[in-house]
Amino acid sequence: MNILSRCRAGTRGAGLMPGESRPSRSAKVTLNDVAMLAGVDRSVVSRVINEDPRLSVRPETRKRVRETIEKLGYRPNVAARSLRTARAYMFGLLIPDFANPVYAEIIKGAERAAGVLGYGLMTASSAGVRLGLEHYLDLLGQGRVDGLLFAGEESGHELAQLRTSQVPWVLVNRRLAGSQRYVILDDERASELAVNHLLELGHRRIGHLAGPDGADTARRRRAGYLAAMRAAGLEVGERSIVHADYTAAGGVAALDRLLSVPNPPTAVFVANVASAVGALYALHARGLSVPRDLSVVAVHDMPLASHLVPALTTVRMPLEELGRRALELLARRGPDEPITEVVTEPVELVVRESTAPPAS
Template structure:
């Protein structure tokens, strides 16, 4: 009969290294305040390796009421913009010895938002919310929970706990680039009505037009942050009495739909109409034509959100804006306007 070998204990590691078990624990946790001789630290590390010691995190969680996990609520899993935020959050969490649990805001368990279970069952040490909508029930759970939380790239007049991108500036960089190319009629395929990120990008677009000479009136059509939404909004805009010579699209995913709608209408990019979008993705350099973009600091946003969640107290006011780096990347989809 085969027996399962017993797991080495912290006490056994301490005995083999000839130190107190508290020293072993602090070495394992990377305690920066620990002051021991290099020889002592090497003995501890050697004992850990020799015994193949693996910490019992489940037991530690029961003792400390910590999960060593942060939750991240996202709109859905299909958006490559969200993927970069997750990447930045995950890397920063690892620096603090944490993992990230990602949950879609559309997930329902027993008729309730799935992320509420993370809050109510002590499965996370903090919660980041990058979703576009939070129900009244979820708001109540957030406010009554002792777990710290932050909104990610979303502002709301009812709370002062958020970290956002400088979407306003990103939009202005895109539109001012088109103006610099000579465009005076620029349309905007906007994000959904009532969404904070879409509102900030819309203001950036409008202010860029207002501050430039001889501009035609704004032409805005709300869409969604999806290829389908971009296609439908662009098809609507292309039916305008006067066709703009350039489009600023609020999101790279919706820009894919915009490009398809322009080509389906028998127009050329950029010969007939230029297109630039907010955010970047590796696929943007492989579209035909390649897509001009303003790259936003998405990884930095995710990392900053985790850093603030880790350091701020539950009731602290947190109103952070991530503004760097914002990078214009011109590609084939933009050019000076055609002579009409």
């Protein structure tokens, strides 16, 4: 029995064809099996798996090794590898809240990148477990994770904690003053796409349901909104921008305040899809129709956006790519190397039923 046949036999289920004998449960794919079938030394296989930057082999050889790993279904022995390398082969990801659907996409991308690199991903919410950054830094000190993706709430105190931790870390979807280690999205461009869409429909009184006043993402989206309005020669009144947290409840409260002014807007740009859900609910509760009475467009496109009533116009952002890229940079850069990357593609407007020209 050759290597490939032996490995396949070891993964077959309990059902046997007539005349077949039950394969041995000891048939497990090893590093030697991969090396033999790929025609390389086992050290080459190990260094390909570990993304060793010092490995000098031809691209076709690297590709053949990866294809052989996939074909045989080889899985490294993480426990043994951790003992050899003094690594945990685990990254941590701290997010503000699992209830925000935006973070599900970021987690998906980070988890996929970790798997490709042979790592695991441990994710927790500062809102859910109430452990916060200090808990994660304790884990880092114990060697239980090799680095931290931090998507939590911003504060200078937390940045100081990260800097003194002496382990790799990257801010995700946010920046802190003085930080040179972050991966963010092109939020200004997203805002401009949303506002320009409303302008092209003929709206001139455009309000902004912004995010939390202290949040970096909210500041960047507000900056994009203001830039687009100024480019169109439109003034923005003090009460044209209302801040709220990134929740449906926040959207309800902010929308009520936005419409309480004389001569209210005919359209609103919402900084987050969860807030937009609340805004739609608030409009329905007031007996107002979308988009006849108010057009609504939001940042971030989720599957639920197309199932709302009316279906929500959004700006789709590369959230999964953000998570993937952040983890790759965390894995490959040293703890003192700067990381200042903006993930720019794809950012695109998705037009649905919630936007239309203003009523005459």
